[in-house]
Amino acid sequence: MTARILIVDDLAANVKLLEARLTAEYFDVLSATNGTDALRLCRDDRCDIVLLDAMMPGMDGFEVCSRLKADPATAHLPVIMVTALDQPSDRVRGLDAGADDFLTKPVDEVALLARVRSLARLKMMLDELRSRAVTTASLGLVELTRSSLDAGENGRILLIEDRAASAERIVSALRGLHEVTIEADPQEALFRAAEGGFDMAAVSLDLSDFDALRLCSQMRSLERTRALPILIIADLDDRQRILRGLDLGVNDYIVRPIDRNELVARVRSQLRRKRYADSLRSDVQAAIELAAVDPLTGLNNRRYLETHLASLLDNAAHQGRALTLMILDIDHFKSVNDSFGHDAGDEVLKNFARRMRRVVRSADLICRLGGEEFVIVMPDTPLAIATRVAERVRATIQSEPFCIDAAGRTIPVTASIGIAERGREANPDSLLRRADKALYESKSAGRNRVTAAAA
Numbered sequence: 001m002t003a004r005i006l007i008v009d010d011l012a013a014n015v016k017l018l019e020a021r022l023t024a025e026y027f028d029v030l031s032a033t034n035g036t037d038a039l040r041l042c043r044d045d046r047c048d049i050v051l052l053d054a055m056m057p058g059m060d061g062f063e064v065c066s067r068l069k070a071d072p073a074t075a076h077l078p079v080i081m082v083t084a085l086d087q088p089s090d091r092v093r094g095l096d097a098g099a100d101d102f103l104t105k106p107v108d109e110v111a112l113l114a115r116v117r118s119l120a121r122l123k124m125m126l127d128e129l130r131s132r133a134v135t136t137a138s139l140g141l142v143e144l145t146r147s148s149l150d151a152g153e154n155g156r157i158l159l160i161e162d163r164a165a166s167a168e169r170i171v172s173a174l175r176g177l178h179e180v181t182i183e184a185d186p187q188e189a190l191f192r193a194a195e196g197g198f199d200m201a202a203v204s205l206d207l208s209d210f211d212a213l214r215l216c217s218q219m220r221s222l223e224r225t226r227a228l229p230i231l232i233i234a235d236l237d238d239r240q241r242i243l244r245g246l247d248l249g250v251n252d253y254i255v256r257p258i259d260r261n262e263l264v265a266r267v268r269s270q271l272r273r274k275r276y277a278d279s280l281r282s283d284v285q286a287a288i289e290l291a292a293v294d295p296l297t298g299l300n301n302r303r304y305l306e307t308h309l310a311s312l313l314d315n316a317a318h319q320g321r322a323l324t325l326m327i328l329d330i331d332h333f334k335s336v337n338d339s340f341g342h343d344a345g346d347e348v349l350k351n352f353a354r355r356m357r358r359v360v361r362s363a364d365l366i367c368r369l370g371g372e373e374f375v376i377v378m379p380d381t382p383l384a385i386a387t388r389v390a391e392r393v394r395a396t397i398q399s400e401p402f403c404i405d406a407a408g409r410t411i412p413v414t415a416s417i418g419i420a421e422r423g424r425e426a427n428p429d430s431l432l433r434r435a436d437k438a439l440y441e442s443k444s445a446g447r448n449r450v451t452a453a454a455a
């Protein structure tokens with residue numbers, strides 16, 4: 001995996017040092033020596049992760065971080081603050097400014113690479129989700145979830161720890177902020193995690209007779225726990241296993257003796273990320289469901305038509321090919337509902353959709369515009385041919401009465417149709433309007449007929 005890291009530090013020597021370590025691991029590196037340049041690079045979307053020195057003349061790192069987090073365009077860019085070891089209050093300030101993580105100087109190589117790798121993985125996942133959410137949002141269906149930062153509180157945390165004293169310390173550190181459930185048995189923990197309802201798992205790396213990394217790996221491979229953030233709690237001399245854990249997909253780690261502020265901050269940042277990812281996922285899901293299909297008839301819906309017609313018209317214009325659009329409206333449909341009930345009306349709509357499918361080519365796009373109004377877009381079809389297709393559709397609708405219930409009752413149905421061929425203007429609205437006007441003429445001329453709009 002590779003990512004582009006922006007190093008922000010006013011001292012060239014520091015930049016060089018970090019740069020050497022990161023490029024040795026095949027990361028792309030970019031640098032800035034002041035806050036203003038850093039903000040510009042971030043806004044121009046030039047990097048995936050920011051390594052930000054807290055102490056800089058002029059705009060310091062805390063200020064840069066706050067500004068990044070306040071701007072929706074950069075709020076979700078992961079920021080690692082680099083602070084002096086002897087200033088624990090700086091860490092808290094950094095985290096308050098919204099930093100995703102922090103490292104202390106002198107920067108420990110293992111910690112640096114572990115953080116950068118895990119944030120790079122996260123960034124890739126979020127970018128992918130975000131781009132899908134943006135695509136579906138461009139269909140005009142859902143508002144993208146506002147990207148303001150979640151408080152990262154009120155989490156339900158599953159703590160897997162078999163030493164009571166250690167568990168108690170963690171519970172008391174998080175008391176009042178989160179609800180912690182302790183589980184001493186790793187197998188039981190896996191079950192509980194899979195049952196859902198947790199926002200994060202905290203796993204002690206030294207369980208007495210179970211390999212905690214095996215548990216982490218099981219959580220990563222189960223569908224139901226794959227997205228659950230995992231924080232491991234380790235001893236400083238566990239470096240190798242911390243690294244293995246991060247490779248397995250553990251999201252973060254904290255080293256004993258646990259600093260309360262650090263624990264609170266790490267948990268908060270895991271919760272924020274999870275909630276943000278969840279909200280993107282549900283946007284995508286909602287959009288996909290609404291995006292394309294009308295549930296009653298299984299035809300594409302109006303929104304799909306509006307998006308897709310524009311590109312069909314573009315293609316036709318680009319290649320100089322014909323394209324004709326047909327609007328169909330069922331005649332006196334209201335009286336079907338009035339006389340036989342809404343279910344009978346629905347049955348007619350479904351049957352109507354099936355008949356249209358039978359008559360047109362598979363390259364034609366059939367949509368339900370709404371109610372009892374439908375559109376068929378016929379690429380590569382000039383008006384003369386489209387008129388014959390429309391006539392065939394009309395005849396097919398009229399040919400046999402429609403079945404409206406299980407008892408086999410039938411009623412006659414007809415439709416009025418308007419068609420229009422694309423003109424010079426590559427504009428979906430005006431094409432739809434012209435076809436609609438032709439439809440109106442069919443209605444006023446007595447229904448059950450086809451009218452072609454003049455070019």
Ligand code: GH3
Pocket residue numbers: 296329330331332333334335337341342343344345346349370371372443447
């Ligand atoms: P016209 O020949 O002029 O088109 O008359 P009409 O009765 O077909 O047109 P009108 O627009 O007056 O009525 C359309 C009716 O379609 C009214 C509405 O209740 C019904 N309708 C719209 N959507 C649905 C639906 O999903 N299911 C059912 N059963 N009826 C629907």
Ligand code: MG
Pocket residue numbers: 329330331332333334372
């Ligand atoms: Mg009608």
